[in-house]
Amino acid sequence: MENILNKLMMNKLLRKTWNEFQYMISQIEDQATPQQIFESFQNWYKKNKKNFSPSLLKIYRIEELINIDPKKYPLAHSQCTPQTLRRFLHLELSHEDSFVMFLRDQLWELVVLTIDAECHRCGTLEMSALFDVEAQQVVLECLQCGELQTLKGNSCKCLNPKILRLAQKKYLEIFGLI
Numbered sequence: 001m002e003n004i005l006n007k008l009m010m011n012k013l014l015r016k017t018w019n020e021f022q023y024m025i026s027q028i029e030d031q032a033t034p035q036q037i038f039e040s041f042q043n044w045y046k047k048n049k050k051n052f053s054p055s056l057l058k059i060y061r062i063e064e065l066i067n068i069d070p071k072k073y074p075l076a077h078s079q080c081t082p083q084t085l086r087r088f089l090h091l092e093l094s095h096e097d098s099f100v101m102f103l104r105d106q107l108w109e110l111v112v113l114t115i116d117a118e119c120h121r122c123g124t125l126e127m128s129a130l131f132d133v134e135a136q137q138v139v140l141e142c143l144q145c146g147e148l149q150t151l152k153g154n155s156c157k158c159l160n161p162k163i164l165r166l167a168q169k170k171y172l173e174i175f176g177l178i
């Protein structure tokens with residue numbers, strides 16, 4: 001375990017990458033829309049992707065979140081603002097995995113629609129809307145406990161995570177969520 005942690009400690013290059021990430025956030029204009037914020041993330045990522053361990057990018061499914069056409073996803077409904085991001089300007093990270101996890105959380109916040117629905121397992125009142133490509137329907141995932149349920153509130157425990165995709169705007173509209 002200790003070896004793994006040492007391996008993931010932020011080296012000089014990753015510290016520089018983190019500093020550039022913070023600089024990118026500081027340069028986003030006050031009035032920027034979630035889509036403009038997302039584009040800043042995309043540009044930063046294109047230049048800095050090579051500095052991360054490919055295995056970590058894979059575990060946190062960064063590519064799936066960042067290689068999207070933002071026009072097709074519900075970014076306009078995101079709560080992410082330049083002001084909320086700037087709260088992280090003083091954040092100090094010591095491990096590469098916390099950096100990648102942080103990146104994933106911000107991208108998730110931008111790209112995935114959060115709706116007011118109650119998780120039947122843990123009672124959390126916010127869930128993420130994802131798309132089940134097999135059943136061609138929107139399903140909800142609890143960020144706290146990972147519970148998956150249908151829009152009607154039925155549990156879909158047996159659902160294979162591999163058939164879940166980020167939900168595009170057109171499907172969220174069909175299901176009346178936006």
Ligand SMILES: [Zn+2]
Pocket residue numbers: 119120121122123124142143144145146147
């Ligand atoms: Zn839950």
